[in-house]
Amino acid sequence: MIAGMSHEPARAPAMADLMRAGREMSRLSMVFRYAIAERLGLTVSDLECLDFLADVGSATAGQVAERTNLTTGAVTSMLRRLQQAGYVTAERDPADRRRVIVALRPERTAELSRPYERFAERAERLIEGYSAEEVKLLVRHYDHMQAMYVAELDRLRSGDTAQRSA
Secondary structure (H helix, E strand, C coil): CCCCCCCCCCHHHHHHHHHHHHHHHHHHHHHHHHHHHHHHCCCHHHHHHHHHHHHHCEEEHHHHHHHHCCCHHHHHHHHHHHHHCCCEEEEEECCEEEEEEEEECHHHHHHHHHHHHHHHHHHHHHHHCCCHHHHHHHHHHHHHHHHHHHHHHHHHHCCCCCCCCC
């Protein structure tokens, strides 16, 4: 029996349905991200970088590397390309001249948001049908999934490829 599974007969098929739905949502999310990036003339890594900067305001090149799971060399090239295209600014950190602070140019934010507008409107209408408790459950679920992704990325970065049973 899988850890955390009860003897409730309907639970196993429900869990299998949830895992399948999660995999399909993840797959479609990636396909959607690739399509958005292509429409904007960017790579998915470029788009991830710009989304991250839109969320945090500004970050060091090292933080961008960590968030995008790219090497610092690849991030340097990406940031140079995004700066030349006018998407970001990159300034030396006055407190530590070795560090570069990167920020999304505010005038480009609307352009980056436009391809998501219809999807965001549809998502908002979908969520309107959920109770506050259902929304809280989804937020908890997404928070836990994000923590799992971060932990797995850290494990992969450290070179730990051992398979462990849950």
